[in-house]
Amino acid sequence: MSARPDRHTQRYDRQLRLWNKSGQTALESAHVLLVGASALSSQILKNLVLPGLGTFTICDDARVSQSDVASNFFLSQESVGQFYANELAHFVSELNPATTAHACTKSPSWLPGQEPAFFTAFSLIVCVRQPRNMADSIADLVWQHAPSVPVMCVESSGFQGYVCISLGELGIIETHPESLVDLRLTRPFPALTQFARDHQVDPSDSLAVSHIPYVVLLLRALDAWKASHDGAFPAISEKKAFAHALASQRPSIGDSENFDEAVAALPLHVWRPLQSPAVPAHVTALLDDSQCRKVSTGTSSPFWLLVAALRAFVQGQGVLPLSGSMPDMKATSIDYVALRHVYMTQASADLALFRRLLADVLDKAGISLEAAGLDDETIKTFVKHAPYLHLVRGRRLRLQRVEPNVGALSAALADPVNPVTAQFYLAFMAAHTFFEHANRFPGQPPVDSSAGYDWIDDIDKLYEYARAYAKDICLDLLQQDQDRLYDACYEVTRGAYSDTPSTAAFLGGLAAQEAIKVMTVQYLPLDNTCVYDGIVQAVNSFRL
Secondary structure (H helix, E strand, C coil), rough: CCCCHHHHHHHHHHHHHHHHHHHHHHHHHCEEECCCCCHHHHHHHHHHCCCCCCCCEEEECCCCCHHHHCCCCCHHHHHCCEHHHHHHHHHCCCCCCCCCEEEECHHHHHHCCCCCCHCCCCEEEEEECCCHHHHHHHHHHCCCCCCCEEEEEEEEECCCCEEEEECEEEEEEECCCCCCCCCCCCCHHHHHHHHHCCCCCCCCHHHHHHHCCCHHHHHHHHHHHHHCCCCCCCHHHHHHHHHHHHCCCCCCCCCCCHHHHHHHHHHHHHHHHHHHCCCHHHHHHHHHHHHHCCCCCCCCHHHHHHHHHHHHHHHHCCCCCCCCCCCCCCCCHHHHHHHHHHHHHHHHHHHHHHHHHHHHHHHHHHCCCCCCCCHHHHHHHHHHHHHHEEECCCHHHHHHHHHHHHHHHHHHHHHCCCCCCCCHHHHHHHHHHHHHHCCCCCCCCCCCCCCCCCHHHHHHHHHHHHHHHHHHHHCCHHHHHHHHHHHHHHHHHHHCEEHHHHHHHHHHHHHHHHHHHHHHCCCCEEEEEEEECCCCCEEECCCC
């Protein structure tokens, strides 16, 4: 009887299924700095604390108002007049006793004057509805650190909002592809070829024929084709002819489910590999990267040390290490176990060779396995996921705003199929220009509004700033784009940078999801901007 899972495993069971023990450990050791307390901040923290964030710190000198209590269910009536950061840290931390909460009641404007060492203690910095000059200053400061600290900005106004990430470099091993299976049918290793050739079945035994693993059927069909075509694999134009040749071996009577499996496997395990290089292009780019070619002590991350060993493996073997994963298939238990043994044996041999090559890389770099932060499980995971490695090289926050990828904005505005949301990004950028001139966001009444204030008056000014921003970045706006932009300025002004519960909940979940991807170094994170329009329930992402 298996042992009962411990309390930790029971508590985080769902998360462990998503990002495994390594991801959970990374999340529990992370420390997030959240700048700016609000209902939106509460939603972000809630979605980080529940799955097990280790530590968070909230920085804000604001005090809770009656309107804050009305828009944030984490606050109570007794919170009015208290420091927002203290109240939020107290109530959110109650969601998970394992999370440590800190509150800093200094003004966020105090942060940019801190030394870099202050910020590098954090795994991630999240700025919620903060003036862009402050967010840019923090992002500039931590960008220079190795490794850089990711900075996320989240803003909302009414039913619209956006999330953007400033991320230096992130080498992702566990991208969680749909499948890790690589049957290696078009590039078979000797033991696999021998297994297929030695698998003898009496043609008159319909039961035995119906249980031939489809891997064997395809390998034999490919061998037969090559024998009659001067050693060449079937070309794309010969797909039907090959499929017909395979079908001709199907028994006329009895079960032939294994042949159906063989035909179904052709697109993924035969046609795609025949049209693709042995090493995917994105992996080849990593192997050719300067960081891979020149690993050194103190400057090379564990990711690049592993990639350097992978480069040596590919140079010697011509292929990536075998994962050893196998799908289910129609076969007898004996045959399936024997075939699985063939794959696992080759995978073990590839792993052993990779370890030797990694030891050579570490020796040349003058660093030990322990000092490099590489353990046995990390090495196994890397080898298994070698075809799916992903490198993110992001852009600094200031450059995303000052020198954005105009082509991405133009394409987003011209999308003929999906609802367009890029105009709201322009409106939010203009809202910060508005703030720099008026010391308030559009739609918010001035501190001294005794002379009368009408929020409608802010729309034209915001629209003027938005058009000026588009001109500054050389973004040409068609008439329909200008109409959309005006409507966006109307909505952002109408929202008055307030927290609408539904928008806060959605953006809080989105921001937390992307934060977890970054902190666990798993899945593919946002690169680098996402805009949400709650009125039409549309979300668009683009790299600026």
